[in-house]
Amino acid sequence: MPAVTQTREAVEKLGQSTYKWGFETDIEMDMAPKGLNEDIIRLISSRKEEPEWMLEWRLAAYKTWQAMEEPKWAKVAFPPIDYQDAHYYAAPRKKPGPKSLDEVDPELLRTYEKLGIPLHEQALLAGVEVPEGERMPVAVDAVFDSVSVATTFRKTLEEAGVIFCPISEAVKEHPDLVRKYLGTVVPAGDNFFSALNSAVFTDGSFVYVPKGVRCPMELSTYFRINAKNTGQFERTLIVVEEGASVSYLEGCTAPMRDENQLHAAVVELVAMDDASIKYSTVQNWYPGDENGRGGIYNFVTKRGACRGARSKISWTQVETGSAITWKYPSCILQGEGSVGEFYSVAVTNNHQQADTGTKMIHLGRNTRSTIIAKTISAGRSDSTYRGLVRVQPKASGARNFTQCDSLLIGDQCGAHTVPYIESRNMNARIEHEATTSKISEDQLFYCRQRGLSEEDAVGLIVNGFCRDVLKELPMEFAVEAQKLLQISLEGSVG
């Protein structure tokens, strides 16, 4: 299908520019009282039936957090957050017994449907078998607010030796693994939000791929914020052993609402010798309305450690949602010859603010990193790329290439580029380039002349602008991402 038709269809299909996924699911919630203190942390820990060491870890993180100050350096502005005015635990009330799919609340299944979880996964969630080998399966670990409700494809994964489960379950069933790696990439005291997360995280995914195993399917988690006033504090830990590999997809949508919601996730990746991790995100949380009311605060710490030689971690993200984004997926390139990649599209419209980028820390010899960041600002939004490339003295032969391009749509928005480049090794080579421009009149004219509406033309050009990043996404995600770009920019031209 020609890209033009595809783009036009995507727009038609999506119809009006209101937030498509703005609905609320009415399920009884089990909620902790508002506020944050040691008792709440003990409550979370006991609800999750955690071992004593986990509770100790949380309490230590809470102590650290209390002594820390909220970071102010990002180019975002928002009213002060009252951390005591939120619920830190909310779980859908569940029936006792094993979490078989039959027992999943039908309301929940309808939620997945509206979320647009691909059909075959929905069928699986509904208990319908898919004929073997029909298409590459995707395993979903759906996070409904704070508790993972169902994990599919578990059997196939088990056969391969891959562990893919909610982290709360991993804490109980694989305590040695979790204890060994949790907090080793993002220590609890790394920053204000990681400390908060460490104290109160409720759920998230745990992935362990043993030595030599190529994970037989792409792993996927749909995050979803549902209950009013519940901050979401996911914790994801992915460990990939020597010679193993995994591709992990994270997609997010959230119901429309008028109150700001805090989201402070921590994602830790560990790659051993020759291991590879591909982590893809499509983030579409509620960005607030046209006047900047409501919307999610997304303060995320994502970091991958390339511990082994020749290991590789690749981050791909398409960020269209959230009122405020504060997110810097990073790679610590420790193993000799390890590789870090960061591909990002960040779109802001209306009153959204995004301060996002990456950090590539070169520690080992012959480490390489690539950064491709595309920023699109429209409406009255502000978007900042903030990235760090640091080469330490031992990283001889390190290589970095960075390209940051910004596109401005309209004269009320802002696009900013703030790279930090630090080299302490004479044998490292770093190249950085950045451009800022608007959609060229020539390109627009060319499209309009061939009968495209202005909005379609902009969509087409924007998709082309983001191509370098979109092509890094797994196929299903790429389609979804293209649609998201379209919706996000609706109403920004003409």
Added chain:
Amino acid sequence: MNALSKDMSGPLALFANRLNTLAGAERQSAAGALARTGLPDRKVEAWHYTTLRALGKQDYAAPPMQVEASTVRSLLDGVLQAHSAMAALPRVVFVNGRHAPAFSALPDDVDLSFFADDPQFGQQAAPDRDPLVALNTALAEDGLVLRVPAGVDAGHVMLISLGVAGADPLSFHPRHTVVVEKEAHLRLICVQAGQGAYFHNPVTDIQVEDGATLEHLTLQTEGAQAVSLGTLYAHVGQQSVYDSFVLGLGGQLVRHEVHARLAATRGVVHVNGAQRLAGQQVGDITSVITHAASDCTSRQTVRNVLDGHARGVFQGKVLVERIAQKTDGYQMNQALLLSPEAEIDAKPELEIYADDVRCSHGATVGALDDDQLFYLRSRGIPEQEARQMLIDAFLDEAIALVEDATAQTFCRAVMAARFAGKGESA
């Protein structure tokens, strides 16, 4: 004002004695601002890469009124003899921050006066925003006040600042003002040099009025123990040009901070520079170019060559305000690391609020190219010489941006005198 002293901790304490005995509301208010903020540390974003540790622990005294003439003469000769044309140019010489008439050869076509005779702090440099400006405002002794009348081509003027100190540190805080009136033209060559442990803290207020042109070269050859932290504000009018270049060769810690503001349409700003540092030197080129009107152009090329344990810092921000449509901004920062211990920290920054703009920046960091070295070596050029050729060529591409031929030749002569046969290192 004695109450202030208890607030002065860190490096600011080194100036406490002098800050506590100030006369005049403007100076006292600047000292008050300083007492509130202190001198910047690494937590201040604009000082993320440069610490003021080099200021040391000994109090900075006010410079003595008398300095031995022979010392000044030999420093001055060092500057002027680098290139034969320099001695003939009109010059204003400052020694330890005060005008030294005996060594000056004042220019004719310009209005010239001195800050000491009638202290005016100007509007651009704001003590409450920048602690180093506040320190200067509080302690400024003297400075050049130069005005080129409308329509006049004033040719060249040299502003030579010499620091002469012994082992006991002293500081001076000159306050210079340069106004190039409508349609006028000036080629300003500023040279900073000296010996001993001094702290040079100049603030320069530049105004390039409509249709005027200022070509401005700053050569930093401060003494080996010197700390030099200069702040420069340039206000660029309609269709006027501020074309600047800084050549940084040293001092212990040298920072050249430029704030250029394109205040009216079709202005042009060049903030170019090159640094070549070795030993334990730290050199910092920081700039903020603000496009506050439409159809303006800014260009920035900065090259660093770092040897030994030297550390180079480049921070360049291009700020395009909402009104500044049709902005054309370009920034390039490149660094060459010659030794395993050398370090470069770069932060090229774009902050853009207008949509119809073309702005780009690039940055590269690397070592001498082995292929290029091999090419030269295979043609029989000894390694040392080959390295020197490549380093020279790398810096010369930046120096070639100096449009004024005299200033350009001067730069090359200074480089040649300083670095002849110094392509060594690991």
